[in-house]
Amino acid sequence: MKIKYKFTLIITVIMIFLGLSLNISVRKILKDNMENSIINSLKEVTKSARESIKYTLSIRDYIFKDIALVQEADYLIEYISLNYESKLRICDVNGKVISSNLSEDYIEFSENLNEINEGKTIVNIKYSKNSLTGLISYPLIINQSYIGIINLTKDYSILFMEYKKAINTLTLIEISLIIFIFFISYRLTNKIVKPIETLTYASKKLSEGNYNINIDIKGNDEISILSKEFINMKTKIQEQILEIEKEKEKVEKLALSRKIFFDTVTHELKTPLTSIMGYSEMIIQNIVDDENFKVHALDRIYSESNRLNKLVLEIINISKGLSSINEEFISMDIAPLIESISSDMNIKAKKYNLNIYTILESGEISIKANKIKEVLINLLDNAIKYSIESTIIIVNSYICDNFYIIDIINEANPIPDYVYQHIFEPFVKSNTSEDLSSTGLGLYLCKEIIKEHDGIIKLDNGDTIISTIKLPLSNNHNKSIINN
Template identity: 45%
Template sequence: MKIKTKITIGIGTILLTSGIVFNLTFRNILNERMENTIKESVSQIMNSTMESVKYRNSLSSTEPNEDKLKNGADYLVSYISLNNSCNIQIRDNSNKILASNTAVEFGTEIDKNSTKALNGSAVILIKYSNSSVYGILSYPIYIDDIQLGTLTIEKEYNDIYLSNLSTINLITVSELVIFLCIFFTALLITSTVTHPIIALTEGVKKIEEGDYNFSIKSKHNDEVGILSKEFINMKDKIKEQIQTIKEEQLKVETLEKHREEFFNNVTHELKTPLTAITGYSEMLKDDIVIDPDFKKRAVERIYVESDRAHKLVLDLITVSKGQTQISEAISEIHMKPLISEIIEDMSLKANKYSLNINYTIEDGIVLGQQNKLKQLFINIIDNAIKYSFNSNIISVNCYCKENFYFAEISNSSMGIPENVYNKIFDPFIKTNSSPDNYSSGLGLYISKQIVTSHGGNIYIINGEIVTVKIEFTLL
């Protein structure tokens, strides 16, 4: 009985110790990855804010650099906070706060960061507070190679923290259940199972070292055999969980990367019209323009760029809604009257560019959302109008074949460049060959989402004649 008790206690101790080591190790790995993701995010915000500071200071070229930063601090804090969903603090070279909306609870940390940043280097701090995590970054502000002060970014990453915490809790609970099952199974071991116990002990050590590619064979059908089988099941389940966690972690990292790329593209696309609007409006506001023709051009440019920004924001709203929007009712749609009406409307725009839309439309019934399909065909025909060259004809051919409804929209073109064609359905992908030059690069991306949501396919045939081919299943 004493031998049995010692063996049982020994196995339980080994299992418990290895479980604690595994949990702590994996917890540290997950936390390290989370913190690296946060550091990369605030570093990207830093790069974006540098451009904002430089542009703001360039608007007042006659003021001393120190006065530029002081007078523009409130605007920069408001502008950067709004565009990056974060809090900002700006200090001068004497470490005096010029403007701030950062949290009071991080005052000490921000003071230390700002003091270090005055020495000429960026400082990043990860701070855990109130069941969340924050990234705090301070860096020196330079204008014309002269240091004027420091800027601190404070951003909460609650979604990343909760995802990380959920993963850690899942691992902890799973391990506890598994190890308790194994421990209680070990109570059945007798003193005659020394060899299998050695094999189990070696297996525990391998798990502790991260090696899950082994097996323990047992010919016993007694308690020892049951323990060996349960141990292998435990090992396989842990291995599967680790693989699942790695896959989920990769998905999170990929999603974060796509979100950062999307944010950078949005910032880039909005920067051009907003820069022009701000520049011209400030010149008109300060009444520094005398030439009436220039004033007229400035007003026209402000109108054009405002309209461009408005259209881009509408496209972004469409994209950002994704699956969260209220779905339009699905109904049986006759394609001929729907497409004919769109062609009639779009012909007005085509005529402005001396273009004609020739069409042959066969009727067919498709199950879908009428407004979404209207948006789809408006986008495609509008693109054909924008990018038509060397011919004044746009062709629309719609027909039924077997169980599918096909729509082909063709226009004469200079051809789509290879680097654009390979990513044609990604957001913000566009060429510079449009006559109006104000494409947001979101039309084909939105069109692809609409077609996919209707269970259809869309692809583009490139060349001197560019053809967009769409297919839906007939009802």
């Protein structure tokens, strides 16, 4: 049960209890006053009637007053009835009726005979539905002589009706007062409880994570102060949650940055390792017997090892917060770089019965050589990984609309559509066996590197896969064709 209903019910029960108690008390007081008035009235009538009887019997000069009472009984009844608006009967000392004008026989008169004979006056009040009758019985003693009994009745119905009217009016007033107090108490309780209900609702919404709540605050009472403090608390919680969310975003970004950094480092390390492994494998297996090639291979192994060593030292410095991998842009002819990378990757391609064929055009562009080298190695590595066996991988470069364009073309099975639609997003890869060791970051990092060079990278899907890089030219460039 809601608290406002409890308060209203409690107040109503208390008011009903107080109303009933007051009604019963007032009823008793009014009834006691009415009965005391009736008793006093009957005593006055009795006193007057006794004097009238005494006077009547005295002036008749009867020797025996009891005989005189019998003879004057009818006259006395008529006289007293007319003067005192009452009815009565006169009995002898044994209770035998001498004369009477009563319309009914009241049993109370017979029951009180012994007490009357003892000299007592007995008063009774008899109630009926809409009438009230006062009864009084008293011994008639004249000159110390007990000569008879007077039983007198007087109608007090008018007084009784006034009493009932007063009681009914009082009851109506009390009921009206209870209803009025119930209404006022309900309004007051509702006024007190409504802000609490509002706070309860707001607290529930707050616990559900809804902070877009407001409370209309009026006044300076305790409830208003509580509401203001609740709003302040809500605001502080909201601010703290926003701060926590910001910190969470920072942590997530930091974690992602670390992940991308280490994956980038992996690809940075992959570039020299690919050359070192390729040339080492050819020397160990004595694939080429040309001494000049062996010298060239050893020179490349040395230079790439030296580069690998520098990368490792740079990573150590970065882990200590002393440095960061940062390469400067240099203007250079990119064709020899493409030729060198294609030559290195061709060693790996031949292991899979593939061959890399280059058609290169010179072009002067501003690049970070190692970064572009990483992109080309990644794209050629993908071409080798997914090409159909015994096919040719073509590396074609040319100048068009102030852009130096590099196309890497290979025959392969089409890339699944769900992968192709997100091919340059991080951590996207297919579920083929070739991709089990892949992080899914290669093409994403390539896109970021090309974006850093203000270039464009795209990939055309189908039975023939074409990876295209577009890099802006420097102001001056030369043209020449290189065929392998």
